[in-house]
Amino acid sequence: IAGITQAPTSQILAAGRRMTLRCTQDMRHNAMYWYRQDLGLGLRLIHYSNTAGTTGKGEVPDGYSVSRANTDDFPLTLASAVPSQTSVYFCASSPTTQNTQYFGPGTRLTVL
């Protein structure tokens, strides 16, 4: 069982480009989440999905969009990347919204 996988591991991106970060889980968890981690700020929630077909905004949603077409996948899209989106991005999942969240290995994104 792989748990949660994220791709790519790292990426350097020119400002203004579109980018999709991929997240896949094989645990059949209903809830999935995207966080960004910036130095000194811990992790902050970008978007979440309580179950397939639904999504919601977290603490820092601007500039990002998500979709949840099925249980396993939860891609995060930056429509037009800006340097302030340089960060490490973590995908997480939990069986339901009431359970502990488990994290993927993260994607380091640099926007120049």
Add this chain to the structure above:
Amino acid sequence: AQTVTQSQPEMSVQEAETVTLSCTYDTSESDYYLFWYKQPPSRQMILVIRQEAYKQQNATENRFSVNFQKAAKSFSLKISDSQLGDAAMYFCAYRRANAGNMLTFGGGTRLMVKP
């Protein structure tokens, strides 16, 4: 809004000794969950321990235990018999019980273990 504060940016401990990492939080809720996550250099976020606010008994997981003081809104992590593999960033996190979408994280404490 809930906030989580970790006042120690860095801590160090001698191998085999005990260290305590501090965490305070601010909330008006009475029912919630608290967590400690470990982030080693590999970047993976690993759950260390979890505490339900309605439980008075402090959670324990092997060498890791917490001191949960609900009235003081304090949630410290004690690591006993520290090992070199304990060296990592440690994050305290909070989640409301009935609106479980968002984990609110503290800024982290970097723990160094000296051989």
